Every structure is written in structure tokens, then in C-alpha cells.
Amino acid sequence: MSHFERFIAEASSAAGQTDALLLALTVVSVLVVGGISLTIAVFAVRWHAGSKAPRGPVPDRSRVAEGLWIGIPLLVFLGIFIWAAVLFHQLRTPPPGALAIDVVAKQWMWKIQHPDGQREINELHIPVNRPIELVMTSQDVIHSFFVPAFRIKQDVLPGRYTTLSFTPIRTGRYQLFCAEFCGTNHSEMRGTVIVMSPSAFSDWLAANPGEGSLADQGAALFREYGCSGCHGASSTVHAPKLNGLYGHPVMLANGTQVTADARYIRDSILLPASQVAAGYTPIMPSFKGQVSEEDILKLVAYIRSLSVAENQP
Amino acid sequence: MTTIAAEGAPSYISAGYTLRSWLTTRDHKRIALLYGVSILFFFLVAAAAAAMIRLELLTPAGDLVDDDTYNKLFTVHGVVMVWFFLIPSIPSTFGNFLIPLMIGAKDVAFPRLNLASWYIYTLGGLFVVVTLIAGGVDTGWTFYTPYTTMFSNSHVILAVTGVFIVGFSSIFTGLNFIVTVHQMRAPGMTWFRLPLFVWAHYATSLVMVLATPVLAMTLALIAIERLLGVGIFDPALGGDPLLFQHLFWFYSHPAVYIMILPAMGVVSEVITCFSRKPVFGYQFMVYSLLAIAAVGFMVWGHHMFVSGQSMYAGMVFSLLSFLVAIPSAIKVFNWTATLYKGSVRFDAPMLYALGFIGLFMMGGITGIWLAALAADVHLTDTYFVVAHFHYIMVGGAVMAFFSALHFWWPKVTGRLYPDGWARAGAIVMFVGFNLTFFPQYIAGYLGMPRRYHVYPPEFQVLNVLSSGGAVVLGVGYLLPLLYLWWSLRRGRLAGANPWGATGLEWQTPSPPPTYNFASAPRVEGPPYAYQAGGTDGR
Amino acid sequence: MNELQQADAVPAKAPPTGRYWLMWLVLLALQLVNLGSSYLPLGAFNVVVNVGISIVKALLVMAVFMHLSSASPVMRLAAGVGFFFLAVLIGLSLGDYMTRP
Amino acid sequence: MAAEGTSAMAASHFADAEQRETAATFGMWIFLATEVLFFGVLFAGYTVSRVQHAEAFILAGRHTDVLLGSINTAVLLTSSLTMALAVRAGSVGWRRSCAAWLVLTAVLGVAFLAIKGYEWHEDWLQGLVPGLRFAYSGPDAPGVELFFFLYFVMTGLHALHLTIGILVIAVMALLAARGRFSAAYHTPIVLTGLYWHFIDVVWIFLYPLFYLVSRS
Ligand code: HEA
Numbered sequence A: 001m002s003h004f005e006r007f008i009a010e011a012s013s014a015a016g017q018t019d020a021l022l023l024a025l026t027v028v029s030v031l032v033v034g035g036i037s038l039t040i041a042v043f044a045v046r047w048h049a050g051s052k053a054p055r056g057p058v059p060d061r062s063r064v065a066e067g068l069w070i071g072i073p074l075l076v077f078l079g080i081f082i083w084a085a086v087l088f089h090q091l092r093t094p095p096p097g098a099l100a101i102d103v104v105a106k107q108w109m110w111k112i113q114h115p116d117g118q119r120e121i122n123e124l125h126i127p128v129n130r131p132i133e134l135v136m137t138s139q140d141v142i143h144s145f146f147v148p149a150f151r152i153k154q155d156v157l158p159g160r161y162t163t164l165s166f167t168p169i170r171t172g173r174y175q176l177f178c179a180e181f182c183g184t185n186h187s188e189m190r191g192t193v194i195v196m197s198p199s200a201f202s203d204w205l206a207a208n209p210g211e212g213s214l215a216d217q218g219a220a221l222f223r224e225y226g227c228s229g230c231h232g233a234s235s236t237v238h239a240p241k242l243n244g245l246y247g248h249p250v251m252l253a254n255g256t257q258v259t260a261d262a263r264y265i266r267d268s269i270l271l272p273a274s275q276v277a278a279g280y281t282p283i284m285p286s287f288k289g290q291v292s293e294e295d296i297l298k299l300v301a302y303i304r305s306l307s308v309a310e311n312q313p
Numbered sequence B: 001m002t003t004i005a006a007e008g009a010p011s012y013i014s015a016g017y018t019l020r021s022w023l024t025t026r027d028h029k030r031i032a033l034l035y036g037v038s039i040l041f042f043f044l045v046a047a048a049a050a051a052m053i054r055l056e057l058l059t060p061a062g063d064l065v066d067d068d069t070y071n072k073l074f075t076v077h078g079v080v081m082v083w084f085f086l087i088p089s090i091p092s093t094f095g096n097f098l099i100p101l102m103i104g105a106k107d108v109a110f111p112r113l114n115l116a117s118w119y120i121y122t123l124g125g126l127f128v129v130v131t132l133i134a135g136g137v138d139t140g141w142t143f144y145t146p147y148t149t150m151f152s153n154s155h156v157i158l159a160v161t162g163v164f165i166v167g168f169s170s171i172f173t174g175l176n177f178i179v180t181v182h183q184m185r186a187p188g189m190t191w192f193r194l195p196l197f198v199w200a201h202y203a204t205s206l207v208m209v210l211a212t213p214v215l216a217m218t219l220a221l222i223a224i225e226r227l228l229g230v231g232i233f234d235p236a237l238g239g240d241p242l243l244f245q246h247l248f249w250f251y252s253h254p255a256v257y258i259m260i261l262p263a264m265g266v267v268s269e270v271i272t273c274f275s276r277k278p279v280f281g282y283q284f285m286v287y288s289l290l291a292i293a294a295v296g297f298m299v300w301g302h303h304m305f306v307s308g309q310s311m312y313a314g315m316v317f318s319l320l321s322f323l324v325a326i327p328s329a330i331k332v333f334n335w336t337a338t339l340y341k342g343s344v345r346f347d348a349p350m351l352y353a354l355g356f357i358g359l360f361m362m363g364g365i366t367g368i369w370l371a372a373l374a375a376d377v378h379l380t381d382t383y384f385v386v387a388h389f390h391y392i393m394v395g396g397a398v399m400a401f402f403s404a405l406h407f408w409w410p411k412v413t414g415r416l417y418p419d420g421w422a423r424a425g426a427i428v429m430f431v432g433f434n435l436t437f438f439p440q441y442i443a444g445y446l447g448m449p450r451r452y453h454v455y456p457p458e459f460q461v462l463n464v465l466s467s468g469g470a471v472v473l474g475v476g477y478l479l480p481l482l483y484l485w486w487s488l489r490r491g492r493l494a495g496a497n498p499w500g501a502t503g504l505e506w507q508t509p510s511p512p513p514t515y516n517f518a519s520a521p522r523v524e525g526p527p528y529a530y531q532a533g534g535t536d537g538r
Numbered sequence C: 001m002n003e004l005q006q007a008d009a010v011p012a013k014a015p016p017t018g019r020y021w022l023m024w025l026v027l028l029a030l031q032l033v034n035l036g037s038s039y040l041p042l043g044a045f046n047v048v049v050n051v052g053i054s055i056v057k058a059l060l061v062m063a064v065f066m067h068l069s070s071a072s073p074v075m076r077l078a079a080g081v082g083f084f085f086l087a088v089l090i091g092l093s094l095g096d097y098m099t100r101p
Numbered sequence D: 001m002a003a004e005g006t007s008a009m010a011a012s013h014f015a016d017a018e019q020r021e022t023a024a025t026f027g028m029w030i031f032l033a034t035e036v037l038f039f040g041v042l043f044a045g046y047t048v049s050r051v052q053h054a055e056a057f058i059l060a061g062r063h064t065d066v067l068l069g070s071i072n073t074a075v076l077l078t079s080s081l082t083m084a085l086a087v088r089a090g091s092v093g094w095r096r097s098c099a100a101w102l103v104l105t106a107v108l109g110v111a112f113l114a115i116k117g118y119e120w121h122e123d124w125l126q127g128l129v130p131g132l133r134f135a136y137s138g139p140d141a142p143g144v145e146l147f148f149f150l151y152f153v154m155t156g157l158h159a160l161h162l163t164i165g166i167l168v169i170a171v172m173a174l175l176a177a178r179g180r181f182s183a184a185y186h187t188p189i190v191l192t193g194l195y196w197h198f199i200d201v202v203w204i205f206l207y208p209l210f211y212l213v214s215r216s
């Protein structure tokens, strides 16, 4: 077994499909480049200066040829485009019931938070055959989460959440790279994704209890940062109750409507006045600079748990 | 250097030998040579950086230079190769030298602006040299924010200023060419009698004039943001780093066509001359040049598929990228068809041109891979991309530059170089090139990210191959320097038209006199009036 | 001699100044309309009206003061091409921002 | 004198003076196309920022001085008129009239800059200058800061162009007064005119973007 094995490994459900596309591209390319090179070689040799090959008059242009030269590549290209775009759409559509894991990137490490509170650095443990959705943000510059064996990649941006979803289909250890240049140690911002059997995964979870689930930690932070003073059940301040908020549409004061997702909650905490909920005065202070990215993700997890508990049938 | 002169009229070279006569010249041919020397200098700077990069990557560990130095190496390599070598390479040397000759004009429309553009180039270059002396810059040639604005500790502002300045040299060159082609054509030189080389530069100039200002302003914003700590790109301040990427690539994708269109122009001239046939589908070739330039403005988002850009924007940009490849395909097909029933000779310029077609095709087709969304998700920011663009820029554009160098060398200098050496040089370069960059496709597919100073040991074999190839490639570059230098003194005199080529530039003595033609030429027929199988004038 | 010069030949006599003064009045009037309209509560349409009127003003300046109305087609093309590609830049970038989830 | 100018200016590589004038005008238009995209980056930045910070831009828009902005717009539009009249006078060889209109144009330009300078001064006093003196606080501060960042960069770049324009006009006025131009040769005035009108066109767009936001 060569060293390359683990890179060519098709360890996610998307990998095989991407490889099929790449294989098709290879075939087309070999045919086209090979075919044209061969044609050039044949023409050049057969009609080299001084050869006896017949020449005769040739047209300077040909409408038929021109039509073909637009038409054939166009068809090939459209085929490739559609194939690749459909796959891309699939990659970008998170499967239902995905296990959400938070990723915070910083120069030059990957910090991972599991929903049950396990934290790890430069390692990501996940169960096989279970759809995963990474919710990622960066504390400083742009990074990129790249696992070659999964054929997936997504930039991780500061000030924003990007997501990456995939389903690992083979257990093993796979390289994780940072693929966007991020400064001095960009090339050392690497890690390992460890895909485990479900039982091994639950063992791992049990062996690494962490500090309580993210939602629980978020609940603690919710009190610590004083959110509960306004949003708590007993609060006298006129502030929206957050139960049942997550995943539901919110009417804003400016008449538009948004869905309360992770990004909305993040903005509510950092830039509360940018999207004021209808019917409330914008008295909520900004927590910008006071709450770390990890803590924000915990608060999001907590607020999310408030509606999951209520709305799950 | 002695030169033959047409009936006593001094050639542009013998018009004056003082340094002052060169530095204040308004003769487009002399300005072309000034550019040629400066460009050679910057090519050597950037090639030295490439040599260091390849040496460092011989081993997986970072043992030759430290991280920051490596980052500075590829940054300076990219910045200098792109803005100080490849973008000005063919246009400001051969374009400058040949366009007035080819259209039968005495000079470009604005000779003083032409000289000014060289000084601006030099000033921009000075900033880059100062940047290097001061300690370099480590952002990558793409200057992505917020790293560039808020986090890098290197000399970003100096470097950005250099690129900002050199942009104006590009704009002025483009402006000059556009007006020259519109205004200065000789009697009878109608639009559809222009050589494709001129058309290619016309299309290039449009891109230069319309895209470069966007880069300039964007870089100015970077400098302001870095200086004052406020701006529209920093997410910590409510800005958006993707806005920078949009603006940067709005310039930089069209810029890749600035690099390749002139190369296509060169190849069209060389292929027709050495197969003794008019180019197949002349008008089609013209339209495809213009189409590449125009549609090239609408595909920039293909550099941002995984950047956090919306999925639908990704799809639009992907589709448009496929469409922009079609005119390139047309060109390849038409060049091939031009050979059909021709009378093909394999002189050095032709070898380079054939090499161009093959390598451009490889580079272009792997561009198709990258334009295919799901494939790019895996391949982006890996060595596959590095291989893609070196195939086009080095295998394509640089090969074409050498083709032009060998084709018009007799015209520029009045001397012939040793043919055997030149052919050998072309072959060494072709082989070395493939050795250097083909392994990078594989490394990229296997997942080796670009801009990596240290890398996992699995990739070492491929990297050693690539570094070995670079040595061969380096020899391929050095060879022409040697024999061309030699030919300046010892080469045979070339005469006006050593290749038996059509085209007005061949109807004036080599090297041409100051005002190009003894009397204004009159054009009577279409370009490329070659006779297949006919005698080739030699 | 070529396509640029045909339409752009040196004018034989001075063009009358009336249209310049008229244009000045029209531009000032449009400015007042622009200013006034921005006080009407039109919601998002305020921007549309504001920028729309500005486009008209810009076109008038270019047509009359910058003599595009009597210039050759190539000249007009040169004047328009910058705006066209600016529209491409703004349009396609905005396409990204508008379709983000 | 005038004829001398013609022959001296018609560089030897042109076929005739007419070719030279057309080339110059055409070149100027190409240059202006470049300028459109140069400013265009800022317009694109403005558009995107406004979409992302709609509310903040409305808040920020209340802090610009609509009265001064409107006066300035009128001043600049008027200067375009005087410039057009100067070009016309130049094109028929009325040198004194040409010089006079040019001077008037330059004066209007200076007036614009003076008013603009006063506005900037006010902004400074109010602490609305991002990066140097920005005192606006509140939840929307980042968006407001973006607005004023763009405001200063765009009006600043515009003012820079205007300053260059004023200097060029001053030189042209001097040359015109000295009789360097004639009905046969007046290309520099035409080019100056094109440049000046272009600056006006830019302002025509800046005006609604910075002064007319959120007046309703
Ligand atoms: C001269 C330079 C040049 C040229 C001409 C091109 C041409 C093309 N490029 Fe390339 N590109 C670069 C230089 C260039 N590129 C650089 C420097 C980068 C990296 C920048 C960085 O990140 O640092 C890059 C990156 C790059 C990317 C982003 C990769 C990534 O970072 O993820 C993409 C994605 O779409 C792409 C696509 C294309 C396409 C579709 C073309 C097309 O124009 C190619 C068209 C040509 C052909 C297709 C070949 C001939 C056609 C035929 C023979 C027809 C028959 C074919 C078929 C029927 C299949 N390029």
C-alpha cells in the first residue's frame, strides 16, 4: 500500500461522486488534448515543407467548421457544467438530521466544540455514516477547512458563519489542511479527522465528558453576561422571550422578515440594532468585543436548544 | 554594433548612442527595448525566487528558509512575475515595437505618453525593489483581506504602492494602442486587413484600460485601511472581505487575458508564416479575440467558489467561465486547420509556437476542471491550480514570448541567431516545463495545498520531480540568453525579410529606420497572403 | 479617412449657445426635482428616483456639454463602454450579496 | 501666431492636425472610461455596503448637510455651463471670451472646494471622520463609520480631481489669453472641457448617494 492511499481514499459520500466527475474530465481532456495534438503532428509532418503530399486549394474559412467548433465544445461544456453544478448543489444542501459541530479557526489552529461540550484542538472525532454539519467561523483572518479524503473544502471567514456538510463513509484518520493562506504558519495549520464507528464514537464521547453540553454552557453564559436580566422569564424589561425563536421567522422593525438562524443570533448579540425585532425598543447593548467566538457559539447552542425542546414533536 | 541602414537612413539604433538619446527617446522601437531590458531584470528577480521555492520544496521540512521567508518568496515571485514581467511582457516590448510597423505608421499616437509609461513602470518597479530591500511582503499576490489590511507585519503598503503605480503604465500603454490602431493606420489598412497580432493587442488594450483602474482603486483602499484602521473590507468593522475578492478578481481574471491574448497574437503570426498559409477563418479569429476580452469580464467569481460566495452566484460564474473557453477553443482549432495542406517548416519560432498550442491546451482544459463547481471544491487552493496557471502562463505565454523573440529578433537587431541552438533551446524548455509542472497536477489532486512551506512527506517524490524539472527549465531559459547575446555581435546579417513573411514590418530594413518607412506604405490586400507550397523567399 | 474623423470634423461655425443655457436650466430644474423627491416618503423607491434622475442628468451633460450628441459612433462607444463594465461589476457582485442565504 | 501653434503642435508622426485632434479627443474619452472604473470601485463598494447596512446608512445620511450639498451641486452644474461656453468660444477663436469663461469656471470650482472644505470642517467638529476623529457611538456605529469612510474617500477623490481640473483650467486660461489657441487649433481646451464635465458627472451621482439618503 502506497503512501498515497489515504489521500486517494474516498472517505465521504461525496468523494466517489467527485471522483467520477474528475474521471470524466480526465477522459475528455485526454481525448481532446491527445486528439488535437495528434492532428497537429499529422498535419505538420505530412505537409512539412518540401513533402510530396498533395496540397491543392483549401478554403480560407468554412461555416460548417465554425459551427462545429462552437457547437461541439458548447455541448461538452454544458454537460460538464450541469453535472458539476448538480453535485455542488448537493454538497451545499445539508442532509436532514445532521450532527452540528462548531469550528473556530484562528492563526494557526482549529478549535472544535461538540454539542455535548467536548472540545478538541486540531482533531475532529466523528462517527461514520452520520451526516455532519460544521458551523465555522474565524477569530482573525480567512482560513479554509480542507479534507482531501472527503473532497470537500470551505473557507472560514471572520465575522460570519459558513457551513460545511458531509457524510463520512469510512473509518480511519484523515488529514485536515488549512487551504487558504493565513500567515506565518499556514502550512502547519493542520489536523486530523478521526472517523470512528458509532460505538467507538460514543465511547470517545463518554471518555471526554467536557464541561457539560454546549447548550448548558451557553445557559450559564446567558446568566453570566446578564442576558437573562432582560430575556429571562422573570425579567421586567420589555425584551423578546427567546423560547421557540430559533429556526423561525422574525418580523423586524423595518418591516422585513428574517429567519432566526445562527447568523441572526450572532448579529443580535454583536450588532443588536442592525436587526431590531418589531415591537421592541433597541435597548439591547452590543456585546462586541466582550464575547469570544466560542462563547457566541455556545449562546447560539443554548438559544437553539430552547426551541428544539419545545418544537420537537 | 554595426547595422545596415536603408539607403543611408540611419536605423533606430544608430540614431544616437548616448544614454541620453535612449532615456529621452520617443521612438516606439527604442521604448520597446527599454522595456525589454527592464522586464528581463524583473524576470530574473522572480525566477530567482522560483528557484528558492523549488529548492525549499525538495524536502518536506522547512529547512532552507523559515516560514515567513518562504511566504515572502512566493509573494514576490507572484507579484513580480504577474505585474512586472508577464503583463507588460509582450505588449510593451513586441507590441510597442511592432504595432506601428504593422499598421504602416511612423509611431504610436502618443509617443510622449509611451515614454512616460516606461518611467512609470520603472518607478513602480523601484517600489518593489525597495520593498524587497526593506524586508519583503508576505500576503500572496492576491492580497486577501483582512490578512493584508490588519494582520500582516510586512511591507504591504510599499508593495501595494508599487503595483498601483505600475497599473498606470499598463493603462497608458493600452490607451496608446487603442488610439494608435484607430487613428494611425496606413492608407488601405482596413480593420479586416490588420494582422491578428494587432487585433490581439487591441483586445488586450481594452482589458488594460477597463480593468486596471479597478485594481488600482482597490489597492488604494487597502493602503488606506491599513493606515487608518478603517475601511470597507474589515469584518471587525462591519466591512466585508469578500468585497475585496470581488474587486480584486474583477481585475485579475481579465488580467489573465491581458497575459494570453498577446501570446495568441504572436502565435497566429508565426503559424501562418511557417505553414505558408493564410490563417484559417480570419474573421472568426478576430471575433474570438474580442469575445475573450469582453466575456472575460464576467467570470471572476470562479476564483471564489468556496469563499463564502452564494451558491447561485457560483453557478452563474461557472457557466460563464465555460462560455469564455469557447473562443479559446476556436482559436486552437483554427490554428490546427491552418497547418492543413500548408508547407510547414520547423524553425525555432515555430517550435515554440507549437509548444504553446499544446501547453496552452493543457492549461486551458484544466481551467475547465476548475470552472466545474464540484471539481473545484476539491482542487481549489491546491497545487492543481498552481499547475493550471503555470501551464497557461509559463507554458503558454512565456513560450509565446520566446516564439516572438526568435521570430522578430532579426527585425529588432538585424542579426540571425544560430538555428540549431535555438531549436535545442525550445526542446529543452518544453521538456523541462512538463517535468516541472505536470507532477503538480497530481500533487494537487492528491490534496497538497498551495502556499505550503512544509508539507506532508507523502508528497516528496512529486516535489523532487518538480524541482528537478525546474533545473532543466532554468537551463532552457538560460540557453537563449547566451546564443542571442552571441548573435548580437557575431550573428549573420538578417536582411529585411529573413522568413519570407508577409506583413508590413518585413518591408522595411532590419533594424528599421527611425520613422519606420521611407514613404508611407499603401496596403492593397488581405493579411497573410502566403502561397502554400510556394517558394518562401529564401 | 477613417471612421473617427467623418463625424467629428472641425465645426465650420460656432454652434449657438442657446442650447447650453437651456441645458443649464434643465439641469438645475432636475436637481430641484431630485432634492424635492427625496423628501417624499417613497420607501425604497426614493433611491430609484434619485439615481434615475442622476442618470438622466449625466446623460444630458454628456450629450450636450460633452458633444456626444454630434459625435461619431466610435466616440459614443468609448464613452459608454466604461459605464457598461461598471454595471457588470456592480450587477454581478450584487447578485452574490442578494442570493446569499 | 495661431498658425505657428498648429504646426508646432502637430507632431511629425501625424498625417495632419485634424488627425491629431481626433486622436487626442478619442484618447481623452478612453481615459475617461478608465476614470469611470476608477471611481466605479467606490460606487460598487457603496452599493454593497448600503445593501448590508441599510439602516445605518439611513441614520448616517441624516448627518450630511443637504443645503450645502445642494448649493454645491448647483455650483458645479453652473461651472459645466461656463466650461461649455469657454470651449465654444475657443473653437471659434474668441480668445478673450474663452479666457474669461475659463476663469469663471475655475472660480466656480474654487467656490465648490471652499464649500466642501467648510463641510469637511463641520464633519470634523462633529467627530464624523473615520479613523481620525470618529465620535459617533451607538449600535449602528460600524455602518455609520462605513458610510462616512466612503463619503470621505469619494468626495476626497472627487475634490482631488477637481483641484487638478482647476489648475489645468488656470493654465489654459493663461494660454488662451496669450493667444495660443485659434479656431484651427484649440484641442487642449476641448480636452480640458471633457475632463471638467466628467468631474461634474461624478458629482451628479455623489449628490444623491450622500445627501439625499433618508430625507423622507
Ligand atoms: C494567462 C493566464 C490564464 C488563462 C488564460 C486562464 C484561463 C482559464 N482559467 Fe485560469 N487561472 C490563472 C491564469 C489563467 N487562467 C491563474 C493565475 C489562476 C490562479 C490565481 C490564484 O489563485 O493565484 C487561475 C485560476 C483559475 C480558476 C480558479 C481556481 C481556484 O483557485 O479554485 C479557475 C476556475 O474556474 C480558472 C479557469 C480558467 C478557465 C476556464 C480558463 C479558460 O480561459 C481556458 C480556455 C482554454 C481552453 C479550454 C483550451 C483550448 C480549448 C480546446 C482545445 C477546446 C476543446 C475543449 C473541450 C471540448 C473540453 N482559472
Ligand code: HEA
Pocket (backbone or CB within 6 Å): B047, B048, B050, B051, B052, B053, B054, B055, B074, B075, B077, B078, B079, B081, B082, B085, B086, B139, B140, B141, B142, B386, B390, B393, B394, B398, B436, B450, B451, B452, B453, B466, B467, B470, B471, B473, B474, B475, B477
Ligand atoms: C508569469 C508568471 C509566472 C512564471 C513565469 C512562473 C515561473 C515559475 N514558477 Fe511560479 N507562480 C506564479 C507565476 C509565475 N511563475 C504565480 C502568480 C504564483 C502564485 C503566487 C502566490 O501564491 O501568491 C506562482 C507560484 C509558484 C509556486 C507555488 C508556491 C506555493 O504555492 O507555495 C511554485 C512552486 O513550484 C512556482 C514555481 C515556478 C517555477 C519553477 C517557475 C519557472 O518557470 C521558473 C524557471 C526559472 C528558474 C528555476 C530560475 C533560473 C534557473 C536557475 C537559476 C537554475 C537553477 C535552478 C534551480 C536550483 C531550481 N510558482
Ligand code: CUA
Pocket (backbone or CB within 6 Å): A107, A108, A142, A143, A144, A178, A179, A180, A181, A182, A183, A186, A187, A189
Ligand atoms: Cu489557516 Cu491557512
Ligand SMILES: [Cu+2]
Pocket (backbone or CB within 6 Å): B252, B253, B256, B299, B300, B302, B303
Ligand atoms: Cu480566472
